[in-house]
Amino acid sequence: MSLLSRLFTRRSPEKRLQYGLQLIEAEDFAGGFAEISAAAQTGMPEAQFRLARLYLDGIGIPRDLVEGGRWLRRAAEAEWIEAQFVLATLYLVGLPEAVESDSFALTDVAQNVTGQPNFHRAAYWAKRAADAKNPDAEALYGYVLGAGPEELRDPEQSLVWYQRAANGGSPQGHLGLGLAGLHSAQSDEELAEAISHLRIAADANVGSALYLMGIAYERGAGAPQDAAAATECYGKAAAHNVRSAQARYGLALLEGRGIEKDLSKGETWLRKAALGGDLEASALLGDIHARGGDLPPNYLEAAIWYRRAAEGGHGASARALGMLYLTGAGVTRDEDEAAKWFRYASEKGDAASSADLGNLLLMGGGTAEDRLATRSLYEKAAHSGDLIAAFNFGVCLAEGVGAERDEEQAAHWMRKAADGVINAQYWYGRMLIDGRGVPANPEEGREWIRKAAVEGMTEAEHHYAQMLVVGEGGPPDHEEALLMFERAAKQGNTNSMFALGAMFGGGHDIPEDREQAFEWFRQAAERGHVGAQLMMGRYLTRGLNGTSDMEEGLRWYRKAEAAGVTQASAELAQLKIPPRKQKSDDAAGTKEAAPSPADSHSAVG
Missing domain, CATH: 1.25.40.10 (Tetratricopeptide repeat domain)
Structure with missing residues (x-):
C-alpha cells in the first residue's frame, strides 16, 4: 500500500496496531512506530503498552525512559495487566518522577536514567496485577512484601504470594520460596525443600537460582557435592550477568575446578565481574597479577584492581595496595599513600593493616596527621577491650607516635595486651628488663620473653636464648639456649x-x-x-x-x-x-x- 493510500484509508486502532507490529517484524521500525503510536493515541491499552516498549527499548525512536514509563502507566491504568507488572518492575529499578505527569516538558539525558527504587509504587502496581492472578506479578508482590521498607514488610504474606505464584507456574515464585527457605531452614528436610524450589527455578533458567544451585553443589548443602555441576550452574548464571556467578565461574576456570582449566577465559570472566562491581573479583585479579604464575608479576595491573576493590571497601585489597606503595611495586613509592591505605584497611577491620601502619609510622613514615589519627584509633579500640589495639597503643606511647612518649602508660597497656598478644609479651618483657616505664625486673622480664618464645615469636626465641647463654634474669642454660637458637634460625x-x-x-x-x-x-x-x-x-x-x-x-x-x-x-x-x-x-x-x-x-x- 502506498503512502498516499495509507493517509486516506481509515483503519481501526486494532488494525493499525497489527500493521505496526508487522512493520516492526519486517524491520521498518520508523513505520511501525508511527502506526503503533497512532493506535496508542486512541487510548487502546495494548497499543499503549506496545508503544511503551518501543520507547523503553529505543526501537523506531531514541530510547526514552520517561515517555516509555508514561505510556506504561496509561496502559496500566486501563487495566492492561502486563503493563502493570512491567511498571512495578521498573519502579523497583527506579523511574524518574516525570513518569507520573502527563504535562509536556522537555526531558534531558539526566531524566532518562534510573533513580532510587520506589517500593510503594511498585507494591501498588504489583498488587493490582497480582489480584488479576498474574503469576509473575504475584511473585513480584511477594518480593516487595519480603524485602521492602518496614512499613510494607509482611514476611508471612510474602510467602503466601510466593506460593500462589509457584502454583501458577512462575519460576520466580519458586525462587522466592527457595530463598525464604534457605534463611529459615532448621533441619535437613527444610533445607532440601528449599533447594527443590531453587532447582525448579534453575531449570527454568533463572540466573539467581542457577547461582544458588551452584553454591549448593559446591558446598554439598541440600544437594550432593559436585564440583562439575556447581561450575556448570555458575557458567549459566554468569551468562545471565549474575556478577557473583561470573566471579566464581572465572575462579573455577582458573583453577580447573569441575572444568578444564582455561586461564584466559577465567580471567575474562573475573574481569566482567569486577567491572560490574564485584569486589572479590577485583581483589582476586589483584592477587593474580601480583603473584604472577606462567608470566612474571604485573604490579601495575595489580595496583589497578586492588584500588578498584579498596575504593569499594575491601579491606584486604586496601592493605595490598598500601604494600605496593610502600615498596614502589607498580606505583611510585609513597609512604604517605601507603599509610593512608593501611589506615583505611585498619578501619575496615583488617587487623594486619593495623600492625603494618604502626610499623610504618615507627619507621618515620606517614604524616603527622597519620600518626595522630592512628594513635587515636588505637586508643579508642584499646579502651574498648581490643588487646591488639592495646598493644599498638602501647607501641605509640613507647615510641612517641602521635604525641610525647609516655613509657609508664606504655607499660600499662603492654601489660594488658600481654594476656593475649604474643608481641606484647615480648615488648613487656623487654620493658621490664630495661626498666622502661616500670621498675627493672629481669626475672619477670625473662619469663614474659620466654612465653613469647614458646609461642614461636622469632625475635623472642633469639632474645630468650641470649638470656639463657649469659644467665640474665635467671640461671644460664646452654642446652635450652641451643634449642631456641635453632628454632629461630630455622625461621631465617x-x-x-x-x-x-x-x-x-x-x-x-x-x-x-x-x-x-x-x-x-x-x-x-x-x-x-x-x-x-x-x-x-x-x-x-x-x-x-x-x-x-x-x-x-x-x-x-x-x-x-x-x-x-x-x-x-x-x-x-x-x-x-x-x-x-x-x-x-x-x-x-x-x-x-x-x-x-x-x-x-x-x-x-
Whole structure:
C-alpha cells in the first residue's frame, strides 16, 4: 500500500496496531512506530503498552525512559495487566518522577536514567496485577512484601504470594520460596525443600537460582557435592550477568575446578565481574597479577584492581595496595599513600593493616596527621577491650607516635595486651628488663620473653636464648639456649645462625662440633651477617674444621673488611695479605665481631 493510500484509508486502532507490529517484524521500525503510536493515541491499552516498549527499548525512536514509563502507566491504568507488572518492575529499578505527569516538558539525558527504587509504587502496581492472578506479578508482590521498607514488610504474606505464584507456574515464585527457605531452614528436610524450589527455578533458567544451585553443589548443602555441576550452574548464571556467578565461574576456570582449566577465559570472566562491581573479583585479579604464575608479576595491573576493590571497601585489597606503595611495586613509592591505605584497611577491620601502619609510622613514615589519627584509633579500640589495639597503643606511647612518649602508660597497656598478644609479651618483657616505664625486673622480664618464645615469636626465641647463654634474669642454660637458637634460625634469623656457629665452635656447655659451627656460620654469612663472614675467613684460612681453603677464606675476609669490620683487616695483615683499600662509603663501619652468641647481636624490638 502506498503512502498516499495509507493517509486516506481509515483503519481501526486494532488494525493499525497489527500493521505496526508487522512493520516492526519486517524491520521498518520508523513505520511501525508511527502506526503503533497512532493506535496508542486512541487510548487502546495494548497499543499503549506496545508503544511503551518501543520507547523503553529505543526501537523506531531514541530510547526514552520517561515517555516509555508514561505510556506504561496509561496502559496500566486501563487495566492492561502486563503493563502493570512491567511498571512495578521498573519502579523497583527506579523511574524518574516525570513518569507520573502527563504535562509536556522537555526531558534531558539526566531524566532518562534510573533513580532510587520506589517500593510503594511498585507494591501498588504489583498488587493490582497480582489480584488479576498474574503469576509473575504475584511473585513480584511477594518480593516487595519480603524485602521492602518496614512499613510494607509482611514476611508471612510474602510467602503466601510466593506460593500462589509457584502454583501458577512462575519460576520466580519458586525462587522466592527457595530463598525464604534457605534463611529459615532448621533441619535437613527444610533445607532440601528449599533447594527443590531453587532447582525448579534453575531449570527454568533463572540466573539467581542457577547461582544458588551452584553454591549448593559446591558446598554439598541440600544437594550432593559436585564440583562439575556447581561450575556448570555458575557458567549459566554468569551468562545471565549474575556478577557473583561470573566471579566464581572465572575462579573455577582458573583453577580447573569441575572444568578444564582455561586461564584466559577465567580471567575474562573475573574481569566482567569486577567491572560490574564485584569486589572479590577485583581483589582476586589483584592477587593474580601480583603473584604472577606462567608470566612474571604485573604490579601495575595489580595496583589497578586492588584500588578498584579498596575504593569499594575491601579491606584486604586496601592493605595490598598500601604494600605496593610502600615498596614502589607498580606505583611510585609513597609512604604517605601507603599509610593512608593501611589506615583505611585498619578501619575496615583488617587487623594486619593495623600492625603494618604502626610499623610504618615507627619507621618515620606517614604524616603527622597519620600518626595522630592512628594513635587515636588505637586508643579508642584499646579502651574498648581490643588487646591488639592495646598493644599498638602501647607501641605509640613507647615510641612517641602521635604525641610525647609516655613509657609508664606504655607499660600499662603492654601489660594488658600481654594476656593475649604474643608481641606484647615480648615488648613487656623487654620493658621490664630495661626498666622502661616500670621498675627493672629481669626475672619477670625473662619469663614474659620466654612465653613469647614458646609461642614461636622469632625475635623472642633469639632474645630468650641470649638470656639463657649469659644467665640474665635467671640461671644460664646452654642446652635450652641451643634449642631456641635453632628454632629461630630455622625461621631465617641470621643472628641465631651466627650464635649457633659460636656455640658449636666451643667454650659453651654443649659438645663442640666444628663442622656444625662452620655450616651455621656459612648460612649466616651468605645472608650478609658480617660477623659470620669474619668467622668464615678464620675457619677457611686456619682450617678450624679440619680443611682449609685459603682463596675462599680470603674472599670472606674481604667481604667482612668491605663491610667495615676492622678485625678482618687486622687478621689479613697477620696473614701478610695487604688490606684492600676501602671506598669512602665503607668508612662509616667500624664493627668488631666476636664469636659469642650472647653479644653477636641485640634482639630486635
